[in-house]
Amino acid sequence: MKNTPLEMPAKNPQGITGQIRAAHVGLRTTDYEGTIQWYTSTLGFRVLKKWTMGALQLALLAPANDDAFSLEVLCGGITGMPQDASQPIVSGFQHLCFEVENADETLAALRAQGIQVVQEPFDVLEISRRCGFVADLHGNVLEFASPL
Numbered sequence: 001m002k003n004t005p006l007e008m009p010a011k012n013p014q015g016i017t018g019q020i021r022a023a024h025v026g027l028r029t030t031d032y033e034g035t036i037q038w039y040t041s042t043l044g045f046r047v048l049k050k051w052t053m054g055a056l057q058l059a060l061l062a063p064a065n066d067d068a069f070s071l072e073v074l075c076g077g078i079t080g081m082p083q084d085a086s087q088p089i090v091s092g093f094q095h096l097c098f099e100v101e102n103a104d105e106t107l108a109a110l111r112a113q114g115i116q117v118v119q120e121p122f123d124v125l126e127i128s129r130r131c132g133f134v135a136d137l138h139g140n141v142l143e144f145a146s147p148l
Contacts (some may be wrong), residue, residue, distance in 0.1 A: 016106055023099035023145055024060065024070040031074035032057045039071065048108055051126040060127065072097070095133065095141035103146040107132040110144075123148060 029035040029123040036059055039045040044064035051058055074094060100106045103121045118141065121132035129145045136142060139145055 016100070016109055019101050021099045022069065023097040024072045024139075025096055026072045026074055026094040026143070028074050028094040030075065032059070032073065035073050035075070036061065039073075045071065049127060097131075097143035097144050097145055099148050100144050103130045103132045103144045105125070106144045106146075107134065110134050 003051060003117075027035070036047065036050075039061050044062040046064065048060040048062050048070060055077045057075045061073060063069060063071075069122045074086055107117055109123060116135045117132065118135050119131075119133035123129050123130050125148070126147045130148055131145045133141055133143050
């Protein structure tokens, strides 16, 4: 079988705010330490940061040799948030995060297109990001994060 590389189409500068890059995937689990241990010992992921937000435990893990993408491990509930789009998910992939220049402007542009915002932008000081969430047409959660 011949391995043919994919030919990339031209970039689309008219996309939301002109800049969007995949940043991380959120993985919901009921076994916080066990999940971190599995990804680090089995796949060689590196722990970038571990922190809590109320009853929610979070960790950012990076693949062994990739500094541009991360896996966000989430365990427990979110307290004090107006809406928790993740509640029905006990384990499995929770959300896909895109890095943008300005989370507030991006969510405003999406809202103007009729996209449902499920979490208004908020600051996560532990990782120096401002994050907001929308739902796609199937209810899948997409996060948009920008540097603080």
